[in-house]
Amino acid sequence: MSAAAAAVLDAELVWRLFVLLKAACVYSRENAGYREHAVPALAALRAVLEADGVARLETGPDGLRLNGRPLSREPGTQTAAGYVGAQMERHGVGAVVARAGAGAGDLDALAYAFARAGRDARLEELVASLEAAGARELSFAPPEAEARAAGGVEAAPGAPAPAAGPAAGPAARARRSFFQAVDAVEGVMAGLRAGERPSLDAAERAVSELGRRVLEDEQALFELTLLREFDEYTYAHSVNVCVYGTAIGARLGLRGEVLEELGQACLFHDAGKARLPRSLLDKPGELDADEWARMRRHPSLGARALLGLRARPGRALARAALVAFEHHRGADGRGYPRPRDARPQDLFSRVCALADAFDALTSGRVYAKRALTPHEAVLRMAQSAHAAFDPLLFRVFLNAVGVFPIGTLLELDTGERALVRRNGADPLHPSLLRLDDGRAEELGPRTVRRALSALEEGVDPARRLEEFNARESGAGLPEPAPR
Amino acid sequence: MSELAPPLDEQGRARAAELLAGLADLTGEAEALAGRRREAAAFAPDAALVELYLDLLAAEDEPAGWAEALEELEAFIFALGREGLAAEAPRLAEGLGRLASGAGLDAERARRLREAAAAVAAARGEAP
Numbered sequence: 001m002s003a004a005a006a007a008v009l010d011a012e013l014v015w016r017l018f019v020l021l022k023a024a025c026v027y028s029r030e031n032a033g034y035r036e037h038a039v040p041a042l043a044a045l046r047a048v049l050e051a052d053g054v055a056r057l058e059t060g061p062d063g064l065r066l067n068g069r070p071l072s073r074e075p076g077t078q079t080a081a082g083y084v085g086a087q088m089e090r091h092g093v094g095a096v097v098a099r100a101g102a103g104a105g106d107l108d109a110l111a112y113a114f115a116r117a118g119r120d121a122r123l124e125e126l127v128a129s130l131e132a133a134g135a136r137e138l139s140f141a142p143p144e145a146e147a148r149a150a151g152g153v154e155a156a157p158g159a160p161a162p163a164a165g166p167a168a169g170p171a172a173r174a175r176r177s178f179f180q181a182v183d184a185v186e187g188v189m190a191g192l193r194a195g196e197r198p199s200l201d202a203a204e205r206a207v208s209e210l211g212r213r214v215l216e217d218e219q220a221l222f223e224l225t226l227l228r229e230f231d232e233y234t235y236a237h238s239v240n241v242c243v244y245g246t247a248i249g250a251r252l253g254l255r256g257e258v259l260e261e262l263g264q265a266c267l268f269h270d271a272g273k274a275r276l277p278r279s280l281l282d283k284p285g286e287l288d289a290d291e292w293a294r295m296r297r298h299p300s301l302g303a304r305a306l307l308g309l310r311a312r313p314g315r316a317l318a319r320a321a322l323v324a325f326e327h328h329r330g331a332d333g334r335g336y337p338r339p340r341d342a343r344p345q346d347l348f349s350r351v352c353a354l355a356d357a358f359d360a361l362t363s364g365r366v367y368a369k370r371a372l373t374p375h376e377a378v379l380r381m382a383q384s385a386h387a388a389f390d391p392l393l394f395r396v397f398l399n400a401v402g403v404f405p406i407g408t409l410l411e412l413d414t415g416e417r418a419l420v421r422r423n424g425a426d427p428l429h430p431s432l433l434r435l436d437d438g439r440a441e442e443l444g445p446r447t448v449r450r451a452l453s454a455l456e457e458g459v460d461p462a463r464r465l466e467e468f469n470a471r472e473s474g475a476g477l478p479e480p481a482p483r
Numbered sequence: 484m485s486e487l488a489p490p491l492d493e494q495g496r497a498r499a500a501e502l503l504a505g506l507a508d509l510t511g512e513a514e515a516l517a518g519r520r521r522e523a524a525a526f527a528p529d530a531a532l533v534e535l536y537l538d539l540l541a542a543e544d545e546p547a548g549w550a551e552a553l554e555e556l557e558a559f560i561f562a563l564g565r566e567g568l569a570a571e572a573p574r575l576a577e578g579l580g581r582l583a584s585g586a587g588l589d590a591e592r593a594r595r596l597r598e599a600a601a602a603v604a605a606a607r608g609e610a611p
Contacts, residue, residue, distance in 0.1 A: 339538070378503060382502075398503060
């Protein structure tokens with residue numbers, strides 16, 4: 001089988017597993033809502049088993065691998081891999097191994113072992129769950145490093161040796177942290193939606209890790225904020241706001257607990273949306289006056305939901321609740337909810353407001369009928385910086401994201417089109433990828449003529465950057481995954 | 484920053500980009516940045532929470548939501564304990580008093596707010 005064909009099968013299996021795990025969290029195994037996903041998942045598993053004899057899905061420093069192969073960089077596959085990988089890592093599952101003959105019962109056991117595991121359940125509990133469900137041809141293994149430390153664990157018969165992936169670089173670490181944070185915020189929001197008091201432990205760990213990654217290479221995280229193919233916008237948006245907010249805080253010189261408190265506050269700024277109906281949050285098109293009135297309750301709902309998590313909130317939770325309440329208030333107090341008095345908006349709320357506005361403007365979800373280009377977004381924000389934002393913090397934000405933020409499609413003086421790959425010291429001359437010859441190619445400093453709309457030009461910046469990074473890291477250029 | 488109105492021509496776009504680049508340069512802003520760091524460090528959770536609970540109460544129009552928000556505030560006052568309450572009682576009493584005398588408040592809500600303010604004042608008197 002060719003590498004391209006294997007990549008298609010791998011991507012399909014990971015996508016189907018992602019959907020199956022999600023369905024198992026919501027439905028019982030007898031429910032049609034689960035069964036309709038179990039059938040294609042089994043077909044995808046059998047396709048890989050037929051080709052390779054075994055399916056070993058393994059976590060590693062450069063992300064998930066299937067039978068030693070890195071997965072497609074296609075955003076949908078990466079979303080799925082990020083979720084599945086984060087589930088495995090959370091519970092200490094280094095590998096899921098399915099052997100020839102694995103059937104529907106094995107897949108069900110796998111899905112419900114994850115779905116029913118407590119947030120802090122470890123590998124041993126998941127193994128027990130698999131065994132109790134009667135899994136015969138499917139097993140879990142600890143992470144490779146732990147297995148080595150314990151004297152080695154035999155690989156499943158027929159499993160290819162894991163390929164030596166590239167050393168875990170900043171980009172791989174950023175990716176892992178990003179998806180762990182998406183997973184953590186999803187857990188908390190699901191708990192709030194269900195009226196529970198969810199633990200914030202996983203989210204605190206994820207924010208701490210994201211903070212380290214921001215200090216290590218903020219640009220790698222900015223690139224991940226371009227990914228838009230998530231099943232629920234609020235989760236990815238929350239993490240994007242956390243990334244940009246933490247970057248602003250880091251450039252202010254905040255460190256340690258204070259920076260983590262800022263990250264957590266940004267991550268939960270939209271907690272109130274967990275208390276609004278999905279039909280309102282996902283409504284296509286514009287909201288009418290009544291719907292806007294309901295939507296504008298989310299700051300109060302969020303603050304109250306967060307305050308309800310502890311009888312006497314500590315410093316971090318107090319800051320998170322305050323930011324949830326104030327992030328739409330505006331530096332001039334003309335936003336919502338209207339302030340009771342002339343107290344200034346809290347610093348963290350001012351940081352969050354910038355991060356929130358930028359991500360919302362570039363996603364096209366809330367404030368604009370179409371997504372603005374990242375460059376248009378910073379221009380728009382500059383126009384209202386004195387009223388809506390703290391002007392100094394806006395400059396710090398601009399210092400971080402650049403005049404032409406990552407993912408901006410540019411037309412150069414030469415007429416060529418190029419994508420902003422990274423920003424450095426010179427905000428007018430970012431690092432560029434030329435796109436016009438079919439294959440992205442790095443360019444030296446160039447003069448920019450204008451910023452283009454990637455959407456209108458038919459360019460997917462996230463995918464083009466991912467393809468380039470995959471080629472640079474030696475992972476090859478996989479075929480797009482079927483969806 | 485009105486000079487950054489949406490640029491229509493190439494020259495305007497270049498000018499806007501240059502202005503943004505100027506804004507992104509933080510040279511000479513060390514003291515202003517240090518001021519923001521001091522602001523971050525000066526955060527006082529209990530004081531902020533008192534203001535936030537009062538804000539949440541003020542933001543609630545709907546009677547059931549308002550009653551819940553008042554209960555949440557009262558629970559917070561209880562959770563503050565004697566020392567916390569001693570520190571925050573002036574802020575609480577003033578805030579509750581201002582809410583109680585606010586325009587458009589019905590008699591029942593005003594009564595409940597005055598009771599809460601009186602309870603805070605009484606508790607403050609008992610605090611060491």
